[in-house]
Amino acid sequence: MLRLKTTDADFATRFARLVKDRRESDENVSRDVQTIIEDVRLRGDEALAEYTQRFDGHLPQGDGWRIDAATCREAFDALAPDLRAALELAAQRIRTYHEAQLPQDRDYTDAAGVRLGAKWRAVDGAGLYVPGGRAAYPSSLLMNAIPAKVAGVGRLVVTTPTPKGEINPLVLAAAHLAGVDEVWRVGGAQAVAALAYGTKTMRPVDVITGPGNAWVAEAKRQLYGVVGIDMVAGPSEILVIADAKNDPQWIAADLLSQAEHDPAAQAILITNDAAFADQVIDMVGVEIALLPTARVAKASWETHGTVIVVESLDEAPALANALAAEHVEIATDDPDALFAQIRHAGSVFLGRMTPEAIGDYVAGPNHVLPTGRRARFSSGLSVLDFMKRTSFIAVSDASIGAVGPAAIALADAEGLAAHARSIELRLGI
Amino acid sequence: MLRLKTTDADFATRFARLVKDRRESDENVSRDVQTIIEDVRLRGDEALAEYTQRFDGHLPQGDGWRIDAATCREAFDALAPDLRAALELAAQRIRTYHEAQLPQDRDYTDAAGVRLGAKWRAVDGAGLYVPGGRAAYPSSLLMNAIPAKVAGVGRLVVTTPTPKGEINPLVLAAAHLAGVDEVWRVGGAQAVAALAYGTKTMRPVDVITGPGNAWVAEAKRQLYGVVGIDMVAGPSEILVIADAKNDPQWIAADLLSQAEHDPAAQAILITNDAAFADQVIDMVGVEIALLPTARVAKASWETHGTVIVVESLDEAPALANALAAEHVEIATDDPDALFAQIRHAGSVFLGRMTPEAIGDYVAGPNHVLPTGRRARFSSGLSVLDFMKRTSFIAVSDASIGAVGPAAIALADAEGLAAHARSIELRLGI
Structure with missing residues (x-):
């Protein structure tokens, strides 16, 4: 854990180092991914089968590559009532928020007598990558699938690896709820390549979104241009701006809610009170011990956790803009005053009663957000990622x-x- | 030149081949570009100087790397009056069209009592690549720079190679008119790398747009994620849908207006009249002979030019959707009837009096448009490419x-x- 004070003589240097810190995998997967993509492009289903057997340890036959709509419905029907209600509330709130993002067409004749305008249309097909195993989150499926459906995408395809044949029923339930059209048991770079180029059995799509490991992320990056993609995603991060009036235990839990995602995740606290900073750091220690996710959270906090003590919270927006974090919590009495000065952030959580986790599930805005300082130039997922504009002139x-x-x-x-x-x-x- | 009829027995196969035809360079520049980017990232100005001397044959010293505002103003003041008026009309019409693209912020409290919304902000800095030599188009500078300025970008940087020190005064004049903040004499992948990472003398930007050769395009693709980019661009293309009531000479000129850009450009005519198709083909021959750009236009037309004769123009929208062309002209009495069925196109030109070239210069909508079937999933350049959205929750x-x-x-x-x-x-x- 790194502790900085803006009054330290070397603060500027150390903060600059924090800003430049790359937490993204340097794992050199580029060549492997290139080989897989080329192989799927040329050999289609045959290559898909080989890679699925090699990486997922099972080989579906015939229709076994698809998980049918009935199976998804059964998974949904089998949900415990409170979980089902929670998923439905989340879906409804996500849908409502995203419906208001639908863009307006334009069609007018200007003073020179020239008719001008633009029409928005959904893409024909979208592919949504859903990771297998631990990181298979039903919330993530809703956050990707619902904007696509709101945009008007006719064909929404999910690909997900099912290692040793194992399927996450929560993901299938969410796929049913979101109205996904096809679910395929294939993962990794090979799934992304199949979505982009199509095979004899799987028709290609036009846009690919959704989280994945380094191979999946690299495959999306390499196929950008053949298809549209949502973004280049990295490990999660949170910046909490908090005064001493907060409960240190709440703030500690908020920091850990990102730390528990990934050892490469980053949680940063900016506060104007050194004693409060100490209390939060202590509470992080207490809270970590309670978590089943302690191993990951501890690794993240020890390696990337940062506490910055400022003289005044007025210094916070400039630091926040340099960090351009995915999630920014402002836990003060007047959060709007600071928010007005924040130019670069994926999503902002205003006030002491808005922990970031609310935004992950049920608030409505998308939880797919730019990481790694990309909030300087990119936005969270929206219906616009599944649409395109045709201008016209007469x-x-x-x-x-x-x-x-x-x-x-x-x-x-x-x-x-x-x-x-x-x-x-x-x-x- | 390829001639197809939808009634031909092998039409489906031959049309599918046309759709799949990749006209983009397979030139393997990937490794060279990777080396240049890494070199500029590590050695900054020193690497820039070496590459500029090697590729552009000159080596600016000190302030000589920049072209100052006074020089741009002088270039503008020296324009012939009609050209100056034309540039001003273009700039004003582009500005007006793009101002209406500015997105609305949202801030509301929903029925559950949760406050939700989104704020749009411009990126801090944008870099605009302008090719040197023949492809240095002032219109292209306006089409990239004006949306950035309308979006509210504070710092707009142009990089352009000046081979042997030669500068295109029209580009400088356009830079003055568009309010560009900095002009740097550097080109190629090295310029894109400098814009993305910055050097001791050049501060980095957040978004890079603008056309370029294979090296520039590949550098943008590789740096996507470090910065935002506009799109992966390929050779230009036009699809003209025309009935026999058109003047074949006009349609021939329209086809050639894309063919003259690049030997890899593609011009396609769809008509429901075989005799009219013959007349257009004849007129293409006549018109080519008149062009100073004949060599390029001829190469494009002979290699990629295509004429498709349909039984009825009702067949045209399905063909147009499969081609998803950058530019689509609909030269019929009721162009809106066909346009209503076209889902995938960069920009559409309605009616007999709307040649595509009007859209390249003065109509107002952007002429930076998706090529190579990317209109299936992407849009022309807009103010949104220079802005990003921060969602918020309270x-x-x-x-x-x-x-x-x-x-x-x-x-x-x-x-x-x-x-x-x-x-x-x-x-x-």
Whole structure:
């Protein structure tokens, strides 16, 4: 755990190091992934079968590659009532929040008489990668699938590895609830390649989203351009800005809620009270001991956990903007005052009663958010990731005179004679 | 030139081949680009100087790396009056169209008493790559720079190679008009790397847009994730859907206006009249002979030009959707009827008086559009490429009871104990 004070002589240097700290795997999977992608592209189902047997230790036959809708419905029907109600509440709140993101089409004629506009359309097909085993989160399935369905995607395909044939029933239940169209038992870079290029049995999709390990993330990165992808994702992170009026135990739990995800996750506290900082650090120790996820949380906190003591919380927004964290909690009496100065953050949690975990499940906004300082330039997942815009232009006999000559002048200046010619002919020049 | 008829026995096979045809360079620049990026990241200005001397044949000294604002203003002031007026009209129309793209923030409290919303913010800095030499288009500078400025980007940096020191004054004039903040004399993958990582003299940016050769495109692709990028761009393409009532000469000029960009560009005509198809093909021959760009246009038309004769134009939208072309012209009496069925296109040009070239310069919508079938999942450049969204959530003492228990149930089901704990503590559980 790193402890910094803005009044320390070397604060600037040490904070700069914190900002530059890369927690992402340097594991060199690039070449392996390239081989797998090329193999699936050329040999299709045959390659899928070989990699599935090798990496997942089982080999589905025929229809066994698909998990059918009835199986998903059965998993949903078998849920304990409180869990089923929780999933339904989450789905309904996510749906409502994302429905309001649907963009407006435009169609108008301007003063020059030129008709202009843009139409938004959903992609035809979207693929959603769902990790197998421990990281197979039904909440994550809802957060990816519901925006796709709200966008109007006609065909939503889930791929998920089922190591030794094992299936996570919660994920199937969520797939039923979200209206997923196809579920395939295939994972890894080979699943991403199959989604991008298609095989004899699996039709390709246009956009691939969803979390995964280093192989999956690298496959998405390499296939960006062949398909659309949501983002390049890294380990989770939280920045908590808190004054001394908070309960240190609450803040400790909030920090640990990200630390428990991944040894490479990062939890950072900024506070204006050194004694409060000590109390939180103590409570982190107490709370870790209670967690079944203690091993992961401890590794994250010891390696990446950071506490920064500032003279005044007014210093916090500048530090937050440099860190551009995925999650930012502002636990003060007037969180909006600080939020107004925060330009770069994936999602912000305002006030003492808004732990980040609420946003992971039931608040409504998406929990798929930019990590690793990417909030400087990218946004959480939204319906826009599953849609695209077609602009349009209609020039009339009356309006071509208003814009045509300027276009000819520019085409001539750029040496593009056929461009100019296509307008000159219409102007009778 | 390829000629197809939908009634041909082998049409489906040949059309599928056309759809799959990759016109993008397979030139293996990946490793070279990786070396350059790593070199610039580690050695900064020193590496920039070496690559600039090697690839551009000159070595700026000190302030010579920058082209100052006065030089850009002089280039603008020196423009011929009609060209200056054309650039100003283009800039004004592009600005007006893009201003209406600015997204709305959201901030509301829902029925459960949870406050939710999203704030849009511009990125701090954007880098715009401008190719040197023949492909240095002032229109392209306006199409990239104006959306960035409309979005509210504080610092807009242009990098452009100046081979043997040669500068394109039209590009400088456009930079002045668009309000570009910095112009640097550096190009290639080394410029993209410098924009992404920064050097001692050049501060890094958050988003990089703009066209370039295979090295520049590959550098952007490799640096996606370190910075945001606009898209993976390929050679230009046009699909013209036209009935026999059009002047074949106009349609020939439209096809050639894309063919003249690049030997790898593609121009496709779909018509329901075989005799009209013959007339257009003849006129392409006549028109090519008149062009100073004949060599490029001829290479493109001969290798990639395609004419498809359909029984009825009702067949055209399905073909257009499969091709998902960058530019689609619909030259019929009722273009909206066909447009309503077109789901995948970068930009659509409606009616006989809307040649694509109008959209390249003065219509207002962006001319940076998805190529190579990427209109299936991506959109033309917009202000959104220079902005990002921060979602926010505020739960109150009163509303945590409405959403907290469901979040706990889901966190427990996912085995994330600290997530559950952070909510339980606040609920006094």
